[in-house]
Amino acid sequence: MNTTHAFSTLCLALAAVLAGCQDRPAPVAPPPAASAPEAPKASPVADRWVGTWNGPEGTFLKVAGAGGAYDITVQNLDGPRTFKGTAAGDHIEFERDGTKETLRATGGVETGMKWLSEKKDCLTVRSGEGYCRD
Incomplete structure (x- = not known):
């Protein structure tokens, strides 16, 4: 290999090394993804x-309210009483x-009440305490 060719090869190698050491601008981060609007609950x-x-x-039984908070009025033979209820999955809890x-x-069968056994659309508190829509 002649000196000129060796020198040229050395210069190219040095240029490649120096090019790798140059300050480069930091990669630009992609803009943050637009957050999807929160789906309505x-x-x-x-x-x-x-x-x-x-x-x-x-x-x-009367249910009033919406969005997970309810007033539950129960009219039995002793008169009406109202309780605060809260949605809990597929049911309402109240004390x-x-x-x-x-x-x-x-x-109707699940109400445990023979008077309601033929009904289809009912709400039950416990066996023997149920209410249906006509």
């Missing part, structure tokens, strides 16, 4: 239960006389 299933539900012998109660959707 689904209304609790219990929002569909708002209204009056009838039981036997003049009893009824009555120190006991946590659960109001859930059922058919």
